[in-house]
Amino acid sequence: MLHPNVEAVEYQIRRISILIRHHTRELLARYELTLPQYYALIHLLHERLTMGELCCRLFLASSTVTDLVDRMERLNYVRRVRDENDRRVIRLEILDEGRDIIKKVMQDRMEFLSARLNEWDKEKTEVLIKILTEFRELLEEE
């Protein structure tokens, strides 16, 4: 027997994810960035990954990721560097321009969400955070 409210919860979560993803995609278009490129830059923000590792993180085929990295290298967002411990290994390094783009997109996202939340009263936002935190913990249970 399914929980009587499961469809309502699933529907709201799905719609909210679609709305946020849609908005992010519009933001990225301003910077001529695609969603997979954006995710790739986020994964490279704190570590130098090999192409293989990046493919795994993005769940994309190696040919797709090669195209994506080639384009970002031409835009000066990333570069290929040799691993310091093993010169045979090539790693991807995010460059200042790539870092700036990610910062701007994140800032724009926050401003959009912030403008919307400003229309709400304080109590509502607090209810939202409290219940979302509990819901996330519920989903995280093993």
Next chain:
Amino acid sequence: MLHPNVEAVEYQIRRISILIRHHTRELLARYELTLPQYYALIHLLHERLTMGELCCRLFLASSTVTDLVDRMERLNYVRRVRDENDRRVIRLEILDEGRDIIKKVMQDRMEFLSARLNEWDKEKTEVLIKILTEFRELLEEE
């Protein structure tokens, strides 16, 4: 000035999306389906799209979508058919096996979420639905 709670809201939403996407990906692995294939099948559930239309819907390059469709055609999830009004146009049609897979994945998703919600008391789920509905409406405003 950013709303004081915007980071908390953004964080919870992002984590919940990641958890759900992660769970969906695990489910799909059981059926040997990738996330882009799953999204493609969902888009084909109620309409026969051309390859170009499917590329637009998935925001993926035409070469990536061609590979993805070829693999799903071999699995008997979709087939290429000629448009009835314009024989030069090829459309993609979902087959019974593709439809069954989508139904099973959706059912599994619902069962997972349902099992989790059953651990909560009724009032909490009601608070969650009410505030998520209001939050979705807030995001949908023009």
